[in-house]
Structure formats: C-alpha cells, structure tokens
Amino acid sequence: MSPEAKRVKILTLVELALGLALIVYGVVLLVRGMASGVAYALCGEGAVSMVFGVRGALIANVPARMGKLVTLGVVIFLLQLACVAAVVMLTGPQKVPEEPINTGLSALPPLVTLIAIFLARGITKRAER
Numbered sequence: 001m002s003p004e005a006k007r008v009k010i011l012t013l014v015e016l017a018l019g020l021a022l023i024v025y026g027v028v029l030l031v032r033g034m035a036s037g038v039a040y041a042l043c044g045e046g047a048v049s050m051v052f053g054v055r056g057a058l059i060a061n062v063p064a065r066m067g068k069l070v071t072l073g074v075v076i077f078l079l080q081l082a083c084v085a086a087v088v089m090l091t092g093p094q095k096v097p098e099e100p101i102n103t104g105l106s107a108l109p110p111l112v113t114l115i116a117i118f119l120a121r122g123i124t125k126r127a128e129r
Contacts, residue, residue: 002063004123009060011116016053018109022046025105037090038102045083049109052076056116063127066120073117080110 001009026043030036052072059069087106091099 001061002123004119005060005063005066008066008069008116008119008123009057011112011119012053012056012060014053015049015056015109015112015116018112019046019049019051019053022049022105022109038087041083041086041090042102042106045080045087045106045109048076048079048083049113052113060120063123066123066127069120070117070124073113073120077110077113077117080113084110 022042023046026039026041026046029039029042055072056069059065059072084103084106087102091102
C-alpha cells in the first residue's frame with residue numbers, strides 16, 4: 001500500500017471516529033433534553049460519517065478502486081453539508097456564536113471528507129497515467 005493510500009485510510013478511520021463522536025454527543029444532548037432538532041441532525045451526520053469511514057477504509061485497501069471512494073465521498077460530503085446547514089438553521093443565527101461546539105463539531109467531518117476526496121482523486125489520476 002502506497003503512503004498516499006495509507007493517508008486516505010487513516011482519514012477514513014478518523015472520519016469513523018468523528019462519526020461516532022457526533023452520535024455520542026447527539027445522544028448526550030437528547031438525554032439532557034437540549035436542542036432535540038440539533039441532536040437529531042448531529043446523529044444523522046454522525047451516521048453518514050460512519051458509513052463513509054467504514055466503506056472508505058475498505059475501499060482504500062485497494063488503490064485501483066479509489067475512483068469509487070471519490071464518488072462515495074462526493075455523495076457523503078453533500079449529505080454532511082446538508083446536516084451542517086440543518087444544525088445552523090436549527091440552532092438559529094443568533095445562537096450560533098453562543099453555542100460554537102454544535103457548529104464546530106458538525107463542520108469537522110465534511111472537512112475530513114473533502115481532504116480524503118482530494119487525496120483519493122490524486123491517487124486515481126496517478127493510476128490513470
């Protein structure tokens with residue numbers, strides 16, 4: 001496995017951990033009875049992130065299949081952005097500066113996904129040559 005493929009695999013495993021952390025944080029919010037809509041959006045984003053983490057780690061084992069990871073990553077990225085938008089909308093524009101942890105936590109998985117997409121795309125381009 002090339003060093004680039006290892007980086008992609010590590011990023012997908014980080015995505016898996018972030019997804020799990022988002023689900024745990026969403027459940028904690030639900031148990032405490034705070035921000036139920038935000039908690040559901042965070043849990044949904046966590047589930048989507050975990051799907052990318054698991055599937056991405058399996059796909060990253062075979063560098064010839066990195067094109068599938070790019071396609072999956074784009075779909076997951078768009079779903080994550082929708083969840084981030086839902087968190088911001090449900091939190092309210094006035095409360096976003098007061099509760100930065102919700103927005104900050106929801107913004108991390110799309111960033112990691114985007115980095116993994118760009119690295120996987122680079123591996124795909126090199127394999128096509």
